[in-house]
Amino acid sequence: MKNDRFLRALRREPVDCTPVWLMRQAGRYLPEYRASRAKAGSFLAMAKNPELACEVTLQPLERFDLDAAILFSDILTIPDAMGLGLYFVDGEGPKFERPVRDAAAIAKLGMPDMETELGYVMDAVRVIRRELDGRVPLIGFSGSPWTLACYMVEGGGSKDFARIKALAHNDPKALHALLSVNTDAVIAYLAAQRAAGAQALQVFDTWGGVLSPAMYREFSLPYLARIAHELERGEGAERTPLIVFGRGNAAYLEDLAASGAEGVGVDWLVELGEAARRTGGRVAVQGNLDPATLYGSPEAIRREVRRALDSWRDGNGGSREGHVFNLGHGMSPDMDPEHVRVLVDEVHAHSRR
Ligand code: CP3
Numbered sequence: 001m002k003n004d005r006f007l008r009a010l011r012r013e014p015v016d017c018t019p020v021w022l023m024r025q026a027g028r029y030l031p032e033y034r035a036s037r038a039k040a041g042s043f044l045a046m047a048k049n050p051e052l053a054c055e056v057t058l059q060p061l062e063r064f065d066l067d068a069a070i071l072f073s074d075i076l077t078i079p080d081a082m083g084l085g086l087y088f089v090d091g092e093g094p095k096f097e098r099p100v101r102d103a104a105a106i107a108k109l110g111m112p113d114m115e116t117e118l119g120y121v122m123d124a125v126r127v128i129r130r131e132l133d134g135r136v137p138l139i140g141f142s143g144s145p146w147t148l149a150c151y152m153v154e155g156g157g158s159k160d161f162a163r164i165k166a167l168a169h170n171d172p173k174a175l176h177a178l179l180s181v182n183t184d185a186v187i188a189y190l191a192a193q194r195a196a197g198a199q200a201l202q203v204f205d206t207w208g209g210v211l212s213p214a215m216y217r218e219f220s221l222p223y224l225a226r227i228a229h230e231l232e233r234g235e236g237a238e239r240t241p242l243i244v245f246g247r248g249n250a251a252y253l254e255d256l257a258a259s260g261a262e263g264v265g266v267d268w269l270v271e272l273g274e275a276a277r278r279t280g281g282r283v284a285v286q287g288n289l290d291p292a293t294l295y296g297s298p299e300a301i302r303r304e305v306r307r308a309l310d311s312w313r314d315g316n317g318g319s320r321e322g323h324v325f326n327l328g329h330g331m332s333p334d335m336d337p338e339h340v341r342v343l344v345d346e347v348h349a350h351s352r353r
Helices: 005-010 031-040 043-047 050-063 077-084 103-107 119-132 145-154 162-170 172-196 213-219 221-230 250-257 272-279 291-295 298-315 337-352
Strands: 086-089 093-096 138-143 200-205 242-246 263-265 284-289 323-327
Touching (some): 005 200, 005 323, 043 050, 050 119, 050 337, 077 086, 077 145, 077 172, 119 172, 145 221, 172 200, 221 250, 250 272, 272 284, 284 298, 291 298, 291 337, 298 337
Antiparallel strands (some): 086 093
């Protein structure tokens, strides 16, 4: 591995500077991504073609000094492979032809086969590892059981999560059955990505933060912990680190630090210094610049990067160890690629000083 800063930071080992990668670093803000997408015809066609998935995974690395690559795919591949029929409507985001809304539909769900139905994902991981040739580590990922369930029950994105919250109140047993199937699938999916060559794994609990604390502790946290405990990922320096990222997870940092994961990803609603104090060196922390900072001027971006880096250092006993720099959520299509360069270079320059 030519650059292993990211993996060292996740092991809370010393690094020459703080590693950085960005959620949704491959995407529509890059003209070369838009060209690949036009060639493929659609996002899904691109994600299901291992060569094209590899091409767009590498695009941000050609431009910026990023310390990790993330598999180009989507969290909704699992429910798609379970037969829900994933499709995208331009401007409206993901949708399912056959959402699951009751105990009967949930009981029919089966575990997809990782090397057939989801073989295109594993092929993409193998092609990307070959093409990366050890430049930086490759991150594999999955949605969390709860976040996947949100899309499966709602049938797409949602503002109020009315259907899944109604299910939680009216038939919690059915929702637990769904979360349990999802958890088994996520564990098998991440294990297969690891076997195919993923060197770190991230679970996106994008919608954990829409739950009340009592409901988060019933419907999201225990399933994240089950993944962290049951996912076989080696020992010592060979261990494949697992990061649990969640939006709105600031109230649960102590629980997440005790979940068994090696890293916790946080959004910008918590100070990194506070995250350092509350996780107390039990896990690495990843985050957490507000993505909208990229709409600021280069000077504003540099200032916010330095503030985040120093907040971590001050809360972490004066050490920069154990921090992976990232945004608090994904990038948007209208962001300026030149601003990404400013961010990435400032992370390295300031943390090296
Ligand atoms: O970070 C990366 O560069 C890796 C690729 C990645 C994508 N989706 C590519 C993508 C990752 C890690 C995801 C995860 C994902 N997908 C999540 C969890 C992370 C998060 O953002 O909270 C969620 C909730 C989804 C579901 C999903 N897929 C949404 C909400 C959308 C956006 C729809 C839109 O029109 O913006 C997608 C599509 C999607 N996934 C795109 C990309 C680059 C946009 C596709 C396109 O139109 O080109």
